[in-house]
Amino acid sequence: MPAVKPLTGSMRTDGEPLDRTAYERDGGYSALRKALKEMTPEAVINEVKDSNLRGRGGAGFATGLKWSFVPKNAPHPRYLVANADEMEPGTFKDRLLLEANPHQLIEGMALAGYATGTDVAYIFLRGEYKLAARRISMAIAEAAEGGYLGKNLLNSGYSFELHLHISAGRYMCGEETGMLNALEGKRANPRAKPPFPPVCGLFGMPTTVNNVETLCNVPHIINNGAAWFRSLSRSKDGGTKLYGASGKVKRPGLWELPMGTTIREILEEHAGGMREGLRFRGVLPGGASTDFLTEEHLDVCMDFTEVQKAGSRMGTGTMIVLDDRTCPVGMVSNLEHFFAQESCGWCTPCWSGLGWVERILRAMEEGGGQPGDLEKLAFQTKFWTPGHTFCALAPGAAEPLQSALKYFRTDFERHINEKRCPWK
């Protein structure tokens, strides 16, 4: 039986996007027609709840449940935001969905909008995705012409306005409440929660924020049903997943596979294993802000529950592979530099601690490691936890560092004892 790939199966192979006609020919917008004609918003939410669709941005929150948090009697206008600010290092999955099939996202957004009673929606796109921006703009115009956006969609009485917002660039914009501030034309600092966005979000109104890949799944769930969606998966979380691999594997890339595919299968069968002469040492399973896993975890299923049990997070599902000729301390130093630079400076453990950690790691790489450094590093990560910070940036920064200290401790010690980087 050929593999079912609802997200990518209908994409063109020449790199061009599906236009509206091609998308419709492939069953596109039939889910929106069906929902507007035959389903109540509650029925759409229930179908998505039953499908076990979990948020693909990294946190894995149940999508149907998130939608149900907008109170029924909540005021209008209500907002929906598609998080297309793909800035997690090592992550390149939403780019494909945005560039190759923008109508799939638009239909998913219209469905999410209908379910949550949304009046106005934004696609929050990172500034560097220029090709995606052109293609989304074109698709929005085509969708409006087709009656899928704007006033009174397909004569249903439901109206849904959609705009593209192109960011000016900062990792913090990908954080839910930082993104809302950015859309309001402010610095993308996070907001204190509660109140949560479904009650008080964008411009103080009820707001739902979903990742691009999450939204792209919705038309397929509505078309084919929750049971079908669950059956695509090898685990409890429903559907397929876009998995990726980068680093020194033979064939870096992106693959739509059943949710719950093992790390081994992704890295060995799809990515072709390590490059000649190199050995696997570890992997960040889902982007920069996830804990390292090692050889003993290769048979872990990539879903939200199992990766967490193994001590990491599935995150975005795009893996970064560490080989035996690459310095793990250098790699962590690069990661912490990223987090330190992208911190918005709102919370002390983040702006102060990240800068300190960045300096310690850089010194270690340059031969200036000191006895006691490892204790200092471990001490800092204790403050980068929810409750000490407003958002997940610093907790995310803690993950690769704390796990590297656990799995690659001798490499850190060699840097300090030999007063140099042994890989240089």
Place this chain on the structure above:
Amino acid sequence: MLTPEERAEIEAEFPHYPNRKAVSIDAMKIVQKHRGWVSDDALSDIGELLSMSASDLDGIATFYNLLFRHPVGRHVIYICDSVSCWIMGSDRQCSHLSERLKVAPGETTTDGRFTVLPIVCLGACDHAPVMMIDDDTHLDLTPEKIDRILERYT
């Protein structure tokens, strides 16, 4: 003064948001698209249109990686320095670029042709190392490939 074209483009954004302040980032991006960067004068002019102070706008501009408060070269090279590119040797590509153009990251060449800026992950990690020049992404970089690409930008 904002040009009539800049003003029209900014005003076209107003209906997308419930208030003018929300247009601040778009407005600065529009001005930068026409002038290459956002000057102090431009901040005041945008502020007048949006009923915001120039210092408010400056606080926003300096937060974002892609808004420039200094003049830049005719072409901006964004070279990825994040983790996947680093594993694939972006340090070497970056030093090659610096040597070849005789600038440190963050600087502009003396002929005003290029500004080189390190940038966070560009989301093309399966083709690392990666850079962008203006609107175009360049994949699977090697020093030789960088040399060939640079020739296309005058």
